[in-house]
Amino acid sequence: MVFDSEFLQKLEQLHYIARRLKRSLQRGEHRSIKKGTSQEFQDFRDYQVGDDMRYIDWNVYLRQNQLFVKLFAAEQELPVHLLIDTSASMAMFDKLDYAMKIAAALGFIALSRQDHIGIGAFRQNLVDSLPPGRRNRDQLFRYLSALQAGGETGLNDSLKAYTLLKRRPGLAVIISDFLDEGGYREGLLSLKYSGYEVLLIQVLHAEEISPIPGGNIQLVDTEDAGTMFLNLSRRILYAYHKEVDAYFKELEEFSMDYQMEYFRATTEIPFEDIILQYLREGQYLR
């Protein structure tokens, strides 16, 4: 997997916005809602015994004869967990390749900020994972390049299995088509309740959203080889669109309800644009 140098330079300028990361045991380069000792002023509060005298704002004391302590945003490290769906459905329309590129780019951003990254590949269950740690770019790319698609999707089991690994929580980026009859709720909530901040990236192809009418067809599922005979009429396509929209809305509402970030990408959009444009516009990256 090769990124051009210009793209890599652009990636180096980006870093994650971990808005709701609650705690981190190590100092890092990411701002946190936890008040810390970075150079970035955030607020004042009354002086209390034991506070560091260096942070008393003497100018305010002179004007108001009252002691206030300046608070600074805490600079914390943000572990990034890249969880990639490698089920057989991801092989269609090169969705897995697209997902790997996004994962590689996001991993590269993390590495360039000295963040720890962990990687997990899942199908019916978690099939492989790398614990969070500081890695080099080659390790990351090599690992991702080795991923193969196959088997059915099991989002719930896979994500629950990942939380059971007791990794240090951070930002969990789940890249999948989310086409799982078993659902996603339990898996995502287990991540959430384990302290992860969750970013969902749904990767689909345009034909999956808007199939082309084709008369009598026999559909064959790539994952379980299930078949279905139908006449791909406009009436059925209309019903299909309604189901797709309803599912997207359901996923959006779920992520909103549980304070997760959700982003949907189609493979027609160049993945560079996803990283440099859409994720920045969505304030997932800065």
Added chain:
Amino acid sequence: MTFASPIFLLLLPLLLIILLIHLFRQRSTILEVSSLFFWNRVMGPRKRIILQIIRNLILLLQLLAALFLIFSLARPLVENTSTGLQGRQVMIIDGSASMLATSGSESRFRNALELARAEIRKLSGSLSIILAGAEPQPLIAYTESKGDLRDALQNLDATQGPADMDAALKMARELGAEGITIISDGAFSATLPENARVLFVEGQSENVGITGFSVREGDNGLWQIYCEISNFSSITQIGTLTITLEGKPFRSFEYSLPSGARDSFSSYYEGLEGGRLVAEISSEDDFFIDNRAYELLQAGPSISILLVSPGNFFLESLLRVDSDVQLTWAEEYREGNWDMVILDRSRANTGSLPSLNIASPPEGFGILGQGAPGSIVSWDRNHPILDGTSLADLVTSQSYPIENADGIRHLISGTNGNLLSIYETPGKKFAYLAFPLESSSLVLDTNFPILMKNILTWLVPEAGRSSAYKAGERLPTEQGTLISPIGDQAWRNEPVYAEFTGFYRFLSKTGKRSFFPVSLNSRSESNLNFSIPAVEAEVAVTNAEQTRSPVWSWFLSAVILLLLAEWWLWGKE
């Protein structure tokens, strides 16, 4: 259910084409998708089952629509159950000789019995059955038992003579029938009551037959043998007429008759001995009864007639050449030992003596005034008086139609009233010609001698007649044993109707032996191609086909409904 055009049923294999098209449509292209996730939501298991049912239903509807379309083309007929007989019903089955004609493989009479059985199946009231022959024969009294009614039709056959439908209808009325069903080939002429309906059996048949065969003693002492053959078939008939005496052929004639034509053959017999004469034609037609005729070479009684007339050249000439007639002319009526009297333009009280009245009705009957010149409108062609005549071209310059009265029956109707009427009660019998003979075209017509002979025979059946009898006539068989042509033997106390053609043998109680030759000799019975409108037009007529209602429109409507349903289901699919 039967089909009027079953040839269209050959289209039934086309249903296979629909089946093949359906199977071909099932051959869909295979499309690999990443997941059936969304498709399962659109087409859940329940929907898929419904879809499969709809598809099968569409195929079923298409097949049914095609099947019904083929059925509608084949013009299906179903038995009309709505006309089931209700209440007290009488069924009259025509047992005339023409019913013995074959239509296809079965005789008309067999077809009539089938029709009768079909009516019995639909019966919802009580039914009595009458066989109409020379005299009506009640077969079974009113009963609701369909089994008994069917039994009454067992071993039944038509007679070999004409049927008196008037008498059968009269019997039905006397039985208090609420409805009358006549099953016939149409060879009858009767005024049908309002509650009567007619079921016709198949009517078209080919026939050539002997319509006249008689022997008389000529003035020269020789026997004159006369035979008439009529061709009622649609093609020219060629054959041989053979006359045998006591089984030995002594005359034969070749005949060639175009369709609709008739020809007569005559010969003399110079022998001394008498005997049984049989005329036979070689014909393979649909009606065998009239292929043979029977006569006797024996002297018969002559008829004594008093002609009361101011002078009538044609009538006198005709009667004088008839060797069977002993004619006495008078200007006024006088009593005597007459068999009958002819009153030409004169009136007289003749008592119970049979009479032919010409242009002046008998005492006690009036006229409706003088009619202007006119022509014939209709005539009762099945009455014995008009048998063998064709009076369509008869014109009269004046007429004196008789007033209607009880017992009067009009046989010929003209534009200016009735031209020939008859009257018959136990004490009186006459025929009335309403026009002077010399003021009509009749006297110049070949029908004139036939008509007059028929009138004389009707007025005085026992006297002056040929020794031959027509089937259906009464044989003078008082107190003796009668053996029919088919060998039935029975003691008789009174005259009986001749039901079969051939020679009847009669042994009187005094030991005298005599033969009665019985022939059909009837153009009306030999002509098998009757036109149904011969029956009174205002009477509701139901023919055999009408008892099976055509239901093609039902099937066509079903096709439209099926196609609409299929179109609707197609949209659902």
